[in-house]
Amino acid sequence: MNPVLQRLTRFVTARETGILLALVIVVAITTIVNPRFLFSGDGFRDLLLTPSILLLVAVGQAIVIITRNVDLSVGSVLGLSAYLTGRVFIDLPWLPWPAVFLIGILFGGLLGLLNGALVAFAKVPSLVITLGTLYAFRGINVLWTGSDRINASDMPTDFLALGTSALAGIPYLTILAIVVLVIAGWFLRTQRAGRELYAIGSDPSAAHLYGLKVTQRTLAAFVVCGALAGLGGVLYAARYGTVNSQAGSGWELDAVGAAVIGGVAIFGGSGTVWGAAIGAYLLLTISRALPVVGVPDFWQGAVVGALILGAIVLDRLLALRTARRLRDVHARERKEVTS
Amino acid sequence: MSDTILADKPVRTYRDYGRPLWRRILLTHEMAIIGLLVLVYIVAYVSVPGFAGPLTIQYLLPNVAAVLLIALPMTLIIVTGEIDLSVASTAGLAGVAFGIANNAGLGVGVALVVALLVGVAAGAVNGFFITVVGLPSLAVTIGTLALFRGLAVGLVGTDRIGDFPAEMRSLVLDRIPGTPIPNIIVLFVVLALVFALVLHFTPAGRGIFAIGLSSEAARFSGVRIERTKFLLFVVSGLVSAVAGIYYALKTNVSLADNTAGLELSVIAAVLLGGVSIFGGRGALHGVIAGVLLIGFVGSALRLAGLTSDVISIVTGVLLVASVVATSFLAWLRVKRVVPGGKKGSPGPV
Numbered sequence: 001m002n003p004v005l006q007r008l009t010r011f012v013t014a015r016e017t018g019i020l021l022a023l024v025i026v027v028a029i030t031t032i033v034n035p036r037f038l039f040s041g042d043g044f045r046d047l048l049l050t051p052s053i054l055l056l057v058a059v060g061q062a063i064v065i066i067t068r069n070v071d072l073s074v075g076s077v078l079g080l081s082a083y084l085t086g087r088v089f090i091d092l093p094w095l096p097w098p099a100v101f102l103i104g105i106l107f108g109g110l111l112g113l114l115n116g117a118l119v120a121f122a123k124v125p126s127l128v129i130t131l132g133t134l135y136a137f138r139g140i141n142v143l144w145t146g147s148d149r150i151n152a153s154d155m156p157t158d159f160l161a162l163g164t165s166a167l168a169g170i171p172y173l174t175i176l177a178i179v180v181l182v183i184a185g186w187f188l189r190t191q192r193a194g195r196e197l198y199a200i201g202s203d204p205s206a207a208h209l210y211g212l213k214v215t216q217r218t219l220a221a222f223v224v225c226g227a228l229a230g231l232g233g234v235l236y237a238a239r240y241g242t243v244n245s246q247a248g249s250g251w252e253l254d255a256v257g258a259a260v261i262g263g264v265a266i267f268g269g270s271g272t273v274w275g276a277a278i279g280a281y282l283l284l285t286i287s288r289a290l291p292v293v294g295v296p297d298f299w300q301g302a303v304v305g306a307l308i309l310g311a312i313v314l315d316r317l318l319a320l321r322t323a324r325r326l327r328d329v330h331a332r333e334r335k336e337v338t339s
Numbered sequence: 340m341s342d343t344i345l346a347d348k349p350v351r352t353y354r355d356y357g358r359p360l361w362r363r364i365l366l367t368h369e370m371a372i373i374g375l376l377v378l379v380y381i382v383a384y385v386s387v388p389g390f391a392g393p394l395t396i397q398y399l400l401p402n403v404a405a406v407l408l409i410a411l412p413m414t415l416i417i418v419t420g421e422i423d424l425s426v427a428s429t430a431g432l433a434g435v436a437f438g439i440a441n442n443a444g445l446g447v448g449v450a451l452v453v454a455l456l457v458g459v460a461a462g463a464v465n466g467f468f469i470t471v472v473g474l475p476s477l478a479v480t481i482g483t484l485a486l487f488r489g490l491a492v493g494l495v496g497t498d499r500i501g502d503f504p505a506e507m508r509s510l511v512l513d514r515i516p517g518t519p520i521p522n523i524i525v526l527f528v529v530l531a532l533v534f535a536l537v538l539h540f541t542p543a544g545r546g547i548f549a550i551g552l553s554s555e556a557a558r559f560s561g562v563r564i565e566r567t568k569f570l571l572f573v574v575s576g577l578v579s580a581v582a583g584i585y586y587a588l589k590t591n592v593s594l595a596d597n598t599a600g601l602e603l604s605v606i607a608a609v610l611l612g613g614v615s616i617f618g619g620r621g622a623l624h625g626v627i628a629g630v631l632l633i634g635f636v637g638s639a640l641r642l643a644g645l646t647s648d649v650i651s652i653v654t655g656v657l658l659v660a661s662v663v664a665t666s667f668l669a670w671l672r673v674k675r676v677v678p679g680g681k682k683g684s685p686g687p688v
Contacts, residue, residue: 070477122663123670125616127422127477129659131607136655142648245648256481266478298595299493305486309468312478 015263016275023282030289037292051284052173053232055277058258059184060228062276065259067221068201068268069126074229074255076137077111078248081233086150086243097159101234108230109223116222120215145245152241163238184273201268258283261311368613369625376632383639390642397519403634404523405582409605411534412575414626419550420618421476423575427601428487429461430583435491437584438500438593447507455580462576466569492595501592508588535623551618607658
C-alpha cells in the first residue's frame with residue numbers, strides 16, 4: 001500500500017479521530033445556532049482558552065493511567081500550586097515573575113514524587129494512595145489558605161495578561177498546552193522510556209520479568225503528572241486571577257473523564273495523550289455549547305456523564321472487533337500453514 | 340488486577356491458618372482499627388474538654404449515618420474487586436426525586452417508593468454496564484457519578500425543594516428515649532446485621548470473597564459472578580437512595596448537590612477499615628470502626644478548637660498510613676517465611 005494512503009487510513013481509523021469528529025460536530029452545530037460561538041474574537045479565544053489548563057492536567061493523567069495507575073490528587077495539587085503562586089507574588093515580590101512557573105512545576109513534581117514513591121515503593125494501589133493525598137493536600141491547602149483569597153491585585157499585570165491574552169489570535173495558554181502535548185505525544189510514541197510505560201500498563205508482571213524498570217518508570221509518570229498539575233495551578237492563577245482554598249477541587253474527575261473519553265483505557269496499556277487532549281476539549285466545549293443551543297446549563301453534568309459512558313462502551317466494541325479480526329487473521333494463517 | 344498479587348498470597352494463607360485462633364482473631368487489621376478507635380476515644384475523653392458529654396455522640400451519629408449506610412454495600416462491592424464511585428450521586432438523585440415527588444403532593448409514602456426505585460434503577464444501570472457489557476466498574480461509575488449528579492442538577496437546578504412532613508423527619512431524626520442515638524442508627528444496625536450475616540456466614544458471602552480472590556476459580560466452583568455483582572450494584576443503589584432520603588430529611592431540603600463528594604469519604608473509611616482494594620479481603624466490623632474512627636477524630640479535633648480542614652488531612656494520612664502499614668507488614672512476613680524472599684511483582688492500580 002502506498003505510504004501516504006496507509007498513513008491516511010491509519011488516521012481515519014484511529015480512535016482519536018472519532019473524538020475529534022465529535023468535537024468538530026459539536027462546534028459546527030453550536031456555530032450554526034449562534035455564529036458568535038466561533039466567529040467572534042471572544043468566541044474563538046474562549047473556545048481555545050477554556051480547556052487549555054484541563055488539557056495539561058489530562059495529559060499528565062493519561063501518562064499515569066497508561067501505566068495502569070491513576071492519580072486522583074491532581075485537583076488538590078493544582079489548588080495548592082495555584083495558591084502557592086499567589087503567595088510567592090505576595091511574599092517574594094522581588095522575584096521575576098516567570099520564576100513562578102519553575103516553582104509551580106517543581107512543587108507539583110515534588111507532590112507527584114510523594115504519590116509515586118508511595119505507589120512504587122510501598123506497592124500500594126494508586127487509587128488508594130492518591131485518594132488519601134487528595135484529602136491530605138486539600139486539607140493542607142484549606143489550613144494554609146483559611147478564608148484568605150489571592151486576588152488579581154496581588155499579582156503582576158504581565159503575569160495576568162499571560163492568562164488571557166493571545167498571540168496572533170491564539171491564546172498563550174493554548175500555545176503552551178499544545179507545546180507540552182506535542183512533547184508528551186512525541187515522547188510516548190517514539191522514545192524507549194515512553195514505550196515502556198505502555199508495556200508496564202499492559203502487563204506489569206511481564207514488564208517486570210522482562211527487566212523493565214517498573215518502579216522507576218511508574219515514579220517518573222507520577223512526577224510528570226504532578227508537575228503538569230503544578231503548572232496547571234500556576235496557569236489557573238494567571239487565568240482566573242482569584243484563588244481560594246477550593247481551587248481545582250473536582251478536577252480529578254474531569255481529568256480522568258477527559259482521558260477516558262479520549263480513549264485511554266482505564267486499566268492501562270493503551271491510548272494516547274492526543275486522545276486525552278481532545279477529550280478535554282470535547283468535555284469543556286460541550287459544557288459551553290449547551291446553553292448556546294438552548295439546553296439549560298444545569299444539564300451539563302448529565303451530558304458529560306453520558307459522554308463518558310458512551311466513550312467506554314465504544315472502546316469496548318472496538319476492542320471486541322479488533323479481537324475478532326485478529327482471530328480471523330490467525331485462523332487464516334493457520335489454514336495456510338496446514339494446506 | 341488481582342493476578343499480580345498472587346505471588347504472595349499462598350504464603351499469607353498458610354501463615355494465617357498456621358496461627359492459633361486467638362491470634363487470628365485479635366491480630367488483624369480490623370482489630371487494629373478498633374483498638375485505634377478505642378484509643379482515640381479514651382484520649383479524647385480524657386484530654387479534650389467537652390468530648391466526654393453525651394452531646395458528642397448526639398452530634399456525631401446523625402452526621403456519619405449516611406456514610407455508615409453506604410459503607411455497607413460498598414464493602415461488599417470492594418470485596419468482589421469492583422468499586423462504586425457513583426453512590427453519592429445516586430444518593431443525591433434519590434434525594435431530589437424524593438423532594439420532587441413529595442412537593443408534587445403525592446404523599447410521603449409514594450415519594451419514598453419513587454426515591455427508592457430511582458436508587459434501584461441507578462444501581463441497575465451500573466450493574467448493566469459492568470456485568471452485561473463487561474466494562475470496568477471504575478470507568479463506568481466515574482461516568483455515572485457525573486451522569487446521576489447531572490440528572491439531579493438538571494431536575495432541580497438551584498431550587499431548594501424542602502419542607503418534608505414533620506412526622507417523617509422526627510421518625511428518622513428523633514433520638515431513642517434516654518440515649519443520644521437517633522432512630523436512623525436503628526435502621527443502620529439492622530442493615531449492618533443483615534450485611535454481616537450475608538457476607539460472613541452464608542454461601543453467597545463466601546462467593547463474594549471467592550470472586551475477589553480469583554474470579555476464574557470462583558466461576559469454576561459455581562459462583563454466578565455476573566448475577567452476584569449485578570445484585571450488589573442494585574443493592575448499593577438502593578442503600579444509597581436510603582442515605583439520600585435520610586440526608587434530605589435531616590437537612591429538610593433536597594438540593595442538587597446533597598451528599599456531593601461523599602463517595603470519597605465512604606471509600607476512605609472502607610479501605611481504612613481493612614478492606615483490600617484488590618478484593619477478597621475485608622470484614623464489616625473493621626469498616627464500621629473505620630467510619631467511626633474518622634468521625635471521632637473529626638469531632639475531637641473540632642472540639643479541641645481545630646478547624647474542620649484538619650480532619651481531611653487526618654483522613655488522608657490515616658488512609659495512606661493504614662495501607663502502607665499493611666503493605667509493609669506483608670512484605671516483612673514474606674521476608675520471614677521465604678528466606679531472602681522478595682515480593683515478585685509490583686502491584687498495579
